[in-house]
Amino acid sequence: MSKRIIAKKLMYALITILIVLIFNYLLFRVLPGDPLAMMMRNPRATPDQIEAVRRLYGLDQAWYVQFFTYFKHLLEGNLGISFVYKAPVAKVVASKILPTILMVGLAEIIAILVGILIGVVAAWKRGTKLDVWTLGFSLVTYSVPTFWLGMILVVLFCVQLRLFPTSGMLTPGKNFISTAALIGDLARHLVLPVLTMSLVLIGEYALTMRNTLIDVLSEDYIITARAKGFRERYILLKHALPNAMLPMITIIAINIGFVVAGAIQVETIFSWPGLGRLMYEALGARDYPLLQGVFLLVTISVVLANVLADISYAYIDPRVKN
């Protein structure tokens, strides 16, 4: 793919991000509910106090003034102050981004590897008992409610087996004697959220992989390859898989883009301090600056992941390159 096309794609990506930003800005403000009045519905606060706070956040200004102020500050790299946390949005988001990427990212990697493996095996052994079992497994994990699965795992691993802690990212208030102890504690807390999250994702990857691979395996060129006497493994790896990977790349790209959006349900069950939960809370409190900050991050990562998918197509599929 030429540099010119890549530059063009990045341009489009930028424009998309800008449009989404404007749309988000307006969308949140169409929601009913005055953010400050909601947090100040407090019999202890005087009307003067509420007015003072309104001025502090610029909410006394006309909507178009607020709109341009927002974009001006954005260009300066200033995402504003969160209504709830009374702290810079960048700081609030930054404190949640690593836990999210760690948990969801790990779950994605496991799910992608295991999902593809299951999909390939199922398609290759199509119609056998193995296929029926893996297909069943994928369908169940794909459709099982995340919340329910999480609670079942808690009951099994925490209450019955007492192997892992129920929630959080680290044992609260513990002073760790060494980095190794800290990582060990983190790992114990990571197991269940990652397991829950990846179990739910595996089904999607496995089913897609199986279906596309079965389609590809019934193509004429596979029969030709077999007729030529190539080994089965060679046909699978060199002829079938590359073509079956295209739809997978799309799904993986979309999912990776959403990694930063976190996983509200898993984060809720395990009180994981991530971005999904933060976004949900910000929505409930009409914390516009925080909402915009999180959405900006999600928008950028989803759009970028798609651009990367586009570019990687070119390397996998010669048709796209030309």
Add this chain to the structure above:
Amino acid sequence: MKMSSKKFMMYVVILALIVALAGCGTRQQAPAEPVSFTLGSSTSFDTLNPLSSYMQVTYEFFMLIYDSLVIYDENYEPAPNLATEWSHSDDNLTWTFKLQKGVKWHDGEPFTSEDVKFTYELMMNSGLGYMYSSYLTGITDIQTPDELTVVIITEEPKANILMNTTPILPKHIWADIAEEELETWPNEMPVGTGPYKYDSQGPNFVKVVKNPDYFGTKPAVDEYIFVDYENVDSMAQALILGEIDGATNLNTAQMKQLEKDTNVDVISGEELGFMQVGVNCWTDEASAGNPLLLDKNIRQAIELGINKQRIVDIAYNGQGTVGTTMINPGNFYHYAPTAAELRDYNVEAAKALLEASGYQDTDGDGVRESADGSPLRFDLITIGDNLEEVKSGQLIASDLAEAGIKINNVNMDSGALYDNIIAGTYDMFIWGWGADLDPTVIMGVLTTDQIGGNNEPFFSNARYDELFLMQQAELDPQKRQQMVFEMQQIVYDEAPYIIIIYSNNVQAIRSDRWTGYRQIPDTGTFFYNLTIYNYMNMKPVK
């Protein structure tokens, strides 16, 4: 052979991982492990800045870090804290507080009367400190004749001056902050004079440790860790497993589960506040409420027609008591309606009242009409994600149908409901208020000057407003009680708020590990009760 050895290695690695991960679970018993109490809550810390925080759990945290001039003891009486004694002038306008000697801030600086003056003036001038500053209204001057004396001068006699538990902040730290930065100042290392010092903050916890230089009696617990749980089911499990020592804001399902656990002491304690049906009483032309609701008889008939006990039992699973007036029953200022005034659930009485007021079902559709033919049909708005309130709304609709009043249930989120309330574009709604010990805060909600603000039902009553000002300035508790009684009588009679339930908070403590705590007041809660009694008296079981 090659394949199987590979497989074998894989099993070994997996097994080693499982053992390693599980092995981390066994707690290493270090010598002199601190006595540590971990408290779970469903509300999280917003900010550590007492000028701008408004979360329940941060309020608890501030009570441990900071001291106030007076605090509430376990009987809700004002007790000495930073002030050891106090007196007032004959005209009740000048209060003199003598301060504790030798108090040091957590950073070692000495505490003086200047800090008190600074804190109060900071809050009064900046308009910040939402959880406290209404207790400072009416103060005109603060003097510091010497380092251990504070003189407070008020415009009118100030009845609640001894209920002012505003945390005193260190002047040597806060004076350097620019006014426009006060609200968003992170206060990452809070410095107070309280029995506990700030230690650390993590992704979902805040930890405080015992202050060795505290001037008062030192508590037995070395450290408290406040942990927030996004999910109360997980919190209950964590309590059963012993990951935490106490839990708050639980629900009935978990209460039933915890009651079976002999290691856990679980209670459903009364909290300050209530859930009410607000009725639009706005007489202005701009009101979009159904004008029939301006008739007091209809409002009273609605109250008569609601089976509050059934709401407590079904919607709240018994966690609460039937409500009547605006101040909670445990409080000194609570007015209990007399038998003649009381409007207990009675469909026949509701029907009779409507009948006598000229509302009859003339067209036989089951809904009564007024003389000019308008049906008694009202919208009742509930907040969609509050399941208890939504259920209550449905029960109210079915109750009132029997009395010939048609209720149309509407769900929306709290922001949308707030908009409708402010604009007066509603008939009735369900919402709740949290209250304080001092009656001024909750009674202030329904004063005429709060219309457009907290006065949601647009209620206006000249006598009520007059009494409100009088009780604020009445230092004799008995006389003040009579005034607050009359205010509650007026609201109960006029019924702009139909108070359905005084709600409870389900809390639990691992009684196999801890002792020395109690419910405050006797039917109240372990935590979130405006006192630090349990934090100071909690002891590990030997």
